[in-house]
Amino acid sequence: MSNIPTFETRLLSSLSKVFADEELAAAPYDAGSAFLNETFSFQVAYRSSQLMKNIRVVVESELSEYISIRSVGLAPSDLPTYHDHDEFILRSTPGLYPDPLFPLAADAAVTGRPSQWRSLWVTVEPDSGRAGGKYDIGLRFETDSGEKLAEETFRLELIPAVLPAQTLIHTEWFHTDCLATYYGVDVFSERHWQLIEQYIRTAAEHGMNMMLTPLFTPPLDTEVGGERPTVQLVDVEVLGDGSYRFGFDKLDRWTDLCDRCGIQYLEFSHFFTQWGAKHAPKIVANVNGETQKLFGWETDASGEEYQAFLRQFIPALVDWIEDHGRDDRCYFHVSDEPHASHIEAYGQASRLMNELLPDYPIIDALSDFSFYEEGLVKRPIPASNHIEPFLEAGVEGLWTYYCCSQYKEVSNRFFNLPSARNRILGMQLYKYNIEGFLHWGYNFWYSQYSRRAIDPYRVTDADSGFPSGDAFLVYPGEDGPVESIRLKVFHEALQDLRALQLLEQQIGREAVLEALEEGLEEPITFKTYPRDEKWLLSKRQWINDKIKESMAVK
Known part of the structure; x- marks a missing residue:
């Protein structure tokens, strides 16, 4: 008789979150489909009746070379949500939440902890030259002596077609100073540049x-009067007559790196401080051979000195843009998240920027419709819970964003939210033909207002500044970024958007929109949408089947 402990497994979709301290609620999910240039993920949950170490995970499939397996780690959350959250959450208690995706060691071994459900994240990334068809992916758990504990088989159909290129403009703010701080390297040292490339490449892949x-x-998320580490790509020299000379060597290297990684657009950082546009960002310069701070919190943004600087710098930057043939790839910001009380200061800054940059898009995240109504922001980025007036006004090229404030009704990706609430955004972006999506936290590993550095494996809420999951999508690993469930699921949302666009090419937009909402009691909006992960999975499968059907007819 075998003395092997009881060992359970279950195949799950990427939308399930497996908590160590609760029973599995999701039904088994053992089949799906994907296009040849699509990333497809699913999970296999496992539980042992007693402690078991060195459990080997063996993959058997014709697709093995395209498959990677990672262990879903648990991250602590002291602040999973605000007190007045809505009902569409998984839990509101502090504790451990599934989020980081850790690569398995070379021996592909995992540990079974007594009566704890844990999960492995399986990712399939076929290349576009692979033959279509149905493929079995076998996953076997066995002891270090080779005795089988459990076995599961997932069937993946590869559809012999490719998704169209992404048209949505998507930015997650990348904080280069957080890299330098966490890894303990000098800003723009060779090691820093290596890390920058690794993190940008991961961003582009998603x-x-x-x-x-x-x-x-x-000048983002910085305490008034405080400073973040200097990460200035443009060299500034003050000349004897009070004019300036600008050097763009580091900006050249940055843009070459972005090109290498597949980044299409440059989003130049804000020229005025956050929440009011009243001051200048920190700008350092070479003054008589010494590095000095020229501008910062002490600088009146509407003052003559800073405005004179901008009148020299922006034309020089435009010359650089045009010399490098990037005229249609550069976007500018004035100030982030201005409120109604800031409209006068923001208006002054905005008028100057529009005067100096008449031919370039200027975008800003905001929620107050009056900024657009008064012509201060021609390309607004309203929050998803304040987007309705902008939609009703027929704003062209409309973007949207969410952050910690968008925690009721609308899509978001906090630790405690169902992954379906993360992924639904792709279908919403499609319905409303949204041009761009912005989020502020790709890798913000500081406390709120950048008062101190934090360890993102221990502090996931920016010192109780924002609910866990708002401030970053990636964790720092020894060899580069460690991805998260939220990053992968958000990418799935973008792939849903592209699949809808492919279907539109075949049956027309009107037919797609009608089918998207078929059987729903209410139309899809940013606040109203199906809450069930089964609906999302079945709708995506319907999209895939409909595309296959259209391909067969042709």
Whole structure:
């Protein structure tokens, strides 16, 4: 008789979150489909009746070379949500939440902990030259002596077609200073540049095609009077007559790196401070051979000195843009998240920027419709819970964003939210033909207001600044970024968007929209949408089947 402990497994979709301290609620999910240039993920949950170490995981499939397996780690959360959250959450208690995806060691071994459900994240990334068809993916758990504990088989159909290129402009703000701080390297040292490339490449692989570019240290989430580490790509020299000379060598290297990684657009950092546009960002310069701070919190943004600087710098930057043939790839910001009380200061800054950049898009995240109504922001980025007036006004090229404030009704990706609430955004972006999506936290590993550095494996809420899951999508690993469930699921949302666009090419937009909402009691909006992960999975499968059907007819 075998003395092997009881060992259970279950195949699950990527939308299930497996908590160590609760029973599995999701039904088994053992089949799906994907296009040849699509990333497809599913999970296999496992539980042992007693402690078991060195459990080997063996993959058997014709697709083995395209498959990677990672262990879903648990991350602590002291602040999973605000007190007045809505009902569409998984839990509101502090504790351990499934999120980081850790690569398995070379021996592909995992540990079974007594009566705890844990999960493995299986990712399939076929290349576009692979033959279509149905493929079995076998996953076997066995002891270190080779005795089988459990076995599961997932059937993946590869559809012999490719998704169209992403048209949505997508930016997750990349904080280069957080890299330097966490890894303990000098800003723009060779090691820093290596890390920057690793993190940008991961971003691009997950649908981020615009990169926040720190011309000067971005004035974002910084305590008034405080400073973040200097990450200034443009060299500034003060000349004897009070004019300036600008050097763009580091900006050249940055943009070459972005090109290499597949980034299409540059999003130049804000020229005025957050929440009011009243001050200048930190700008340092060479003054008589010494590095000095020229501008910062002490600088009146509407003052003559800073405005004179901008009147020299922006034309020089435009010359650089045009010389490099990037005229249609560069976006600018004035100030982030201005409120109604800031409209006068923001208006002054906005008018100056529009005067100096008449031919370039200027975008800003905001929620107050009056900024657009008064012509201060021609390309607004309203929050998803305040987007209705902008939709009703027929704003062209409309973007949207969410952050910690969008925690009721609308899509978001906190630790405690169902992954379906993360993924539904792709279908919403499609329905409303949204041009761009912005989020502020790709890798913000500081406390709120950047008062101190934090360890993102221990502090996931920016020192109780924001619910866990708002401030970053990736964790710092020894060899580069460690991805998260939220990053993978958001990418799935972008792939859903592209699949809908492919179907539109075949049956028309009107037919797609009608089918998208078929059987629903209410139309899909940013606040109203199906809450069930089964609906999302079945709707995506319907899209795939409909595309296959259209391909067969042709």
